[in-house]
Every structure is written in structure tokens, then in C-alpha cells.
Amino acid sequence: MEAISSSPVADRIVEFNGVQLQTQAFGDPANPPVLLIMGVMSSMLWWPERFCEALAAQGRYVIRYDQRDTGLSTHYPPGKPGYSFSDLSDDAIAILDAYGIETAHLVGMSMGGFVAQEAALRLPRRVRTLTLISSSPVGVDGLPSSTAAYKAHSAAAESIDWSDLEAIADFLRRDSAMLAGIGHPHDAEAVSALIARDMNRAPSFVSATNHFMLLSDDKGVTLHASHIEAPVLVIHGTLDPLFPIEHAEAFKRVVPNAKLHRIAGGGHEIHDRDIDEVVRVIAGHTLS
Numbered sequence: 001m002e003a004i005s006s007s008p009v010a011d012r013i014v015e016f017n018g019v020q021l022q023t024q025a026f027g028d029p030a031n032p033p034v035l036l037i038m039g040v041m042s043s044m045l046w047w048p049e050r051f052c053e054a055l056a057a058q059g060r061y062v063i064r065y066d067q068r069d070t071g072l073s074t075h076y077p078p079g080k081p082g083y084s085f086s087d088l089s090d091d092a093i094a095i096l097d098a099y100g101i102e103t104a105h106l107v108g109m110s111m112g113g114f115v116a117q118e119a120a121l122r123l124p125r126r127v128r129t130l131t132l133i134s135s136s137p138v139g140v141d142g143l144p145s146s147t148a149a150y151k152a153h154s155a156a157a158e159s160i161d162w163s164d165l166e167a168i169a170d171f172l173r174r175d176s177a178m179l180a181g182i183g184h185p186h187d188a189e190a191v192s193a194l195i196a197r198d199m200n201r202a203p204s205f206v207s208a209t210n211h212f213m214l215l216s217d218d219k220g221v222t223l224h225a226s227h228i229e230a231p232v233l234v235i236h237g238t239l240d241p242l243f244p245i246e247h248a249e250a251f252k253r254v255v256p257n258a259k260l261h262r263i264a265g266g267g268h269e270i271h272d273r274d275i276d277e278v279v280r281v282i283a284g285h286t287l288s
Contacts, residue, residue, distance in 0.1 A: 013072075014065075014098040021091060022072035023065040025099070027056030032128075032286055033101045036064040037092055039110030039134075041208040043071030045198050046109070051275045058283040060105075065095055067112075069207040071198070078162070081210035088214070089118040093126055105286040107131040110242070110268065111211065114138055117225060124229045131233045131282050134240055134268045136247040137225035137254055143247050150241040153178045162206050169195055176269070181239045183265025184273040225254050232258040233285040235278060237266025259285070 008028070014021045024044060034055060036047045044064040056062045066073035068083055068091065076082045092115060096104050105128045108116030113135025120127040121138070136143065145151070153174065161167050172195045173188065180186040199205045232255050236248030251258045261281045263274055270278060 012098075014095050016094050016098070019068065019074045019091070019094075020072075021065050021068070021074070021095060023063055023095060023098075024052075026052045026062040026064075027060060029061050029099075031056075031059050031061040032288055033061045033063065033096075033099070033104040034282070034286055035092060035095060035104045035106050036062065037106060037108040037112035037115050038064070038067065038070075039108075039112045040211045041070065042109075043067075043198050043202065045071065045194060045201070046270075048270060048272065048275060050272070051270060051279065054275060054279045055282060058279060060283065060286060063095065063099065067091065067115075067211075069204075069210045071202055075202070075204045075207040076210055078204070078206045078209060079213070081213055083214075085114075085214040086118060086122075088115045089122060092116070092119045093123055096126060102126070103128045105129045105131065107133065107282060108135060109133045109270070110135055117228065118223060120228050120230050121223050127230045128288075129231045129233065129286055130228065131235065131285055132251070133235045133270065133278070134237065134243060135234075136243045137250050139222075139224035139226075140250050140254055143250055144244045147241040147244070150178055162209060165199060165205065168206065169199060179240075179242060179268040181237045181263070181265045181267030181269065181271070183237075183239075183263065184271050187272065190272070225251065226256075228255050231285070233281065234258060234260045235263065235281065236260065237263045237268065239265055240268045242268045 010025045012023050038046050043066045047064045052062045069075050103126055106116040113132040117138045120130050160171050173192055176191045234248045234251045238245050248260055252260050
């Protein structure tokens with residue numbers, strides 16, 4: 001598959017209830033809409049532009065956005081998030097409302113997969129399909145934890161001076177290397193450039209650590225992946241150190257008719273060399 005860079009791209013700020021969310025759309029609004037939801041501490045830049053363009057070239061209207069406390073969206077003081085985890089799923093629906101979209105295909109990466117699942121569970125009529133990349137089923141216990149090596153790496157975050165942007169950047173570079181698979185070489189230079197771009201773009205990059213403080217507020221709804229009504233596609237690296245492959249396999253056990261696409265040797269990432277494969281399976285899952 002050849003990426004096409006001629007898709008129309010439009011930036012837009014979605015405003016509601018005192019919140020601003022920076023969004024960017026690719027492709028023709030007349031096509032089936034796909035909303036991309038990125039993971040913890042990561043702005044929409046972590047959805048590669050080539051990925052967005054390639055998916056738009058497959059006849060999809062692709063929207064990516066900065067979650068709260070990332071990129072150019074609303075930021076809160078570090079350690080004081082003015083929102084709950086459920087607010088993040090409400091944000092996804094608010095974006096659909098702002099774009100005049102009644103139902104959409106949701107694609108969530110890592111924590112974004114949890115946001116997408118909650119949106120699908122609480123407002124199923126708004127979600128056509130779910131695609132969950134490097135994520136885990138909500139409400140399912142007994143799954144293996146992260147690898148020992150990744151746990152040790154994560155523990156080192158407690159000793160970081162989070163007011164020192166270079167120290168943060170260094171940790172994120174090491175984090176990306178730890179999350180990488182072995183199917184393709186890790187492009188440390190490209191990742192370093194992306195981290196620098198992400199940090200320079202945000203008015204308060206350290207506010208993104210608020211994501212770690214969020215507590216799920218299910219608003220009286222019992223959230224469990226087995227209650228998902230939308231068709232589910234799971235895309236997962238076989239060597240994901242954060243959510244081992246058993247998390248992906250659990251979807252097939254608990255979600256009716258869930259499909260699993262394994263990325264051989266893949267880690268917790270969307271590697272540039274896997275983009276064509278990932279776009280192909282998402283396009284097949286989001287036909288209408």
C-alpha cells in the first residue's frame with residue numbers, strides 16, 4: 001500500500017463546557033468517519049501522519065485529536081486534573097457532535113483503547129466499530145502484568161525531576177525503546193524528534209502526567225468488555241511488554257465475535273514499517 005499525501009487536512013478546535021480540544025481531520029467528510037484516540041501522555045502527533053493519510057486514502061474520514069493535558073488542548077495544573085477518566089470518553093463523543101457525526105468507528109491506542117471501550121459501553125449507539133491497538137479489555141482481571149524489565153524501567157520514573165524537561169525527554173526516549181518490539185529496528189532518531197516536537201508544542205508538557213492520576217468514574221454503569229455491542233478488532237504486538245499478548249487474546253474470550261490481528265514481533269507501538277498492515281486491517285473492519 002502506498003501512502004497518499006494529497007488528502008485534505010483541516011485543523012479545528014472543539015469547544016464545550018470550558019474545554020478546548022485540538023483536532024485535525026484527514027480526507028473527505030462524506031466518507032465513513034474514524035476517530036483516533038491516543039494513549040497516556042501522548043498527543044495526536046503519536047498517530048503518525050502517514051498512518052492518517054493512508055487510512056484517509058482508503059476512503060475514510062479520519063480525525064485525530066489532543067486529549068486533555070496534551071498538545072494544544074486544555075491543560076490543568078500538574079497533579080490537579082480537573083476531570084475524570086469518564087470525561088475523556090465524553091470528550092470523544094463531544095468531538096463527534098462538533099463535527100456533526102452521529103456514529104463513528106473508534107480506534108484507540110493503549111489508554112486510548114480504554115477510553116474507546118468506555119465510550120462504546122456507555123453510548124453504544126454512537127459507535128459503529130471498535131479497533132483496539134495495544135490495549136486491554138476493561139473489567140477483566142487475572143491478566144499478566146508488564147514484563148519485569150518494563151516494570152523496573154517504569155519504577156525509575158519516580159526518581160525523575162518532572163520539572164526538568166530534558167530529564168523527561170530522556171526518560172521518554174528510553175521508554176519508547178523499552179516499548180519497541182523486535183520485528184523492525186527501533187528508530188531512535190525519529191522517536192527523539194517526535195518527542196521533541198510533542199514537548200515543544202505543548203504549553204505545559206508536564207501536565208500530561210495527570211493522566212496517571214485519573215480514576216474511572218463509571219457514572220453508575222458496570223463497565224466490562226463482555227458488554228461491548230460494537231464489532232471489535234484487536235491489533236496487538238506479540239511482544240508487547242506493557243500489555244502482553246494475553247491481554248489481546250482475552251478480548252476473544254470475553255467479547256462476542258472479536259477479531260484479533262497479531263503483529264509478529266511487535267511491541268507497544270505503531271511502527272512505521274507496520275503502518276500499511278495496520279491500515280489494511282482497519283480499513284477492512286470499517287467498511288461502512
